[in-house]
Amino acid sequence: MLSYILRRIAYGALILLGVNLATFFLFFTVNTPDDMARLNLGGKRITQEAVEKWKVERGYDKPLYWNTQASGTAQLTETIFWDRSVSLFALEFGRADSESAGDIGAEVATRMWVSLQMALPLFILQVIASTAFALLLVMLRGTRLDVWGVVACVVMLSISSLFYIIVGQFLFSRVLKLAPISGYAPGLDAVKFLLLPILLSLVARLGGEARLYRAMFLEEIGKDYVRTARAKGLSEMRVLYRHVLRNALIPIITSAGSYLPYVFLGSLVFESFFGLPGLGAYVIEAIGKQDFAIVRTMVFLGSLLYIATYVLIDIAYTWADPRVRLG
Numbered sequence: 001m002l003s004y005i006l007r008r009i010a011y012g013a014l015i016l017l018g019v020n021l022a023t024f025f026l027f028f029t030v031n032t033p034d035d036m037a038r039l040n041l042g043g044k045r046i047t048q049e050a051v052e053k054w055k056v057e058r059g060y061d062k063p064l065y066w067n068t069q070a071s072g073t074a075q076l077t078e079t080i081f082w083d084r085s086v087s088l089f090a091l092e093f094g095r096a097d098s099e100s101a102g103d104i105g106a107e108v109a110t111r112m113w114v115s116l117q118m119a120l121p122l123f124i125l126q127v128i129a130s131t132a133f134a135l136l137l138v139m140l141r142g143t144r145l146d147v148w149g150v151v152a153c154v155v156m157l158s159i160s161s162l163f164y165i166i167v168g169q170f171l172f173s174r175v176l177k178l179a180p181i182s183g184y185a186p187g188l189d190a191v192k193f194l195l196l197p198i199l200l201s202l203v204a205r206l207g208g209e210a211r212l213y214r215a216m217f218l219e220e221i222g223k224d225y226v227r228t229a230r231a232k233g234l235s236e237m238r239v240l241y242r243h244v245l246r247n248a249l250i251p252i253i254t255s256a257g258s259y260l261p262y263v264f265l266g267s268l269v270f271e272s273f274f275g276l277p278g279l280g281a282y283v284i285e286a287i288g289k290q291d292f293a294i295v296r297t298m299v300f301l302g303s304l305l306y307i308a309t310y311v312l313i314d315i316a317y318t319w320a321d322p323r324v325r326l327g
Contacts, residue, residue: 134213156207182275
């Protein structure tokens with residue numbers, strides 16, 4: 001298993017390098033540092049002196065890939081590529097492009113905990129609720145409740161998250177006044193601001209996840225080992241929870257594990273609408289300000305988290321099914 005994990009990590013490093021190179025080329029070749037300076041300084045009627053000052057403050061006055069005026073290793077290290085691309089592998093994100101954004105690393109470290117406060121409970125509740133609802137539908141398969149449950153799943157997954165947000169804010173905040181419409185407070189006071197977005201996000205994802213899990217369970221329930229378990233006199237509840245659920249864990253782990261990066265990166269839509277100062281809102285703000293340094297950093301972190309997540313998913317397969325061997 002160790003050799004397999006090391007090989008996957010090596011593949012992941014190559015993928016991350018490719019993503020980093022493509023991102024750097026896109027941001028610094030299509031948009032030159034002079035273009036970035038004019039975008040951040042506010043238009044076309046900007047003096048070249050102001051552009052040069054902006055570039056010096058952010059280290060964009062250096063050559064892109066190779067510094068012919070330096071000597072030795074400084075020819076490579078005294079470049080924008082080294083400062084803004086290679087440094088990401090050491091998790092050194094540097095300064096944001098906009099005037100008031102500050103150090104990117106400090107902002108990521110602070111906002112990550114806000115995103116975790118929302119996304120981690122949501123991730124756990126999502127897996128539990130979707131699995132339980134799917135098992136209930138399978139237990140009631142062939143009945144009207146099963147049919148209406150599937151219809152409800154299709155309706156829920158067909159509705160945009162924006163609809164849940166708007167209706168939820170109007171109903172629970174303005175009409176019933178059960179939760180604040182937006183905002184955030186540190187400590188235990190954060191609970192009252194997080195309850196509504198967690199609930200609405202859970203409902204928005206429940207339909208698609210439950211319908212997927214139901215299909216997985218129905219595929220498992222027709223196999224020989226299930227018929228054998230029933231023939232031995234096991235109750236339907238025990239068959240579902242001890243046999244069907246356990247043998248369907250691999251696709252569930254795959255589906256649920258793909259959501260793990262969002263646990264750290266936050267939800268773009270929900271954080272923006274509910275005024276939560278997490279990483280999702282940070283990305284939206286950066287796009288609005290055309291702050292390419294923040295966007296590049298978040299693309300890198302997203303790629304890193306996806307690669308790490310799928311390595312963890314592979315390891316989790318061996319826990320879920322002893323027959324799986326990584327080699």
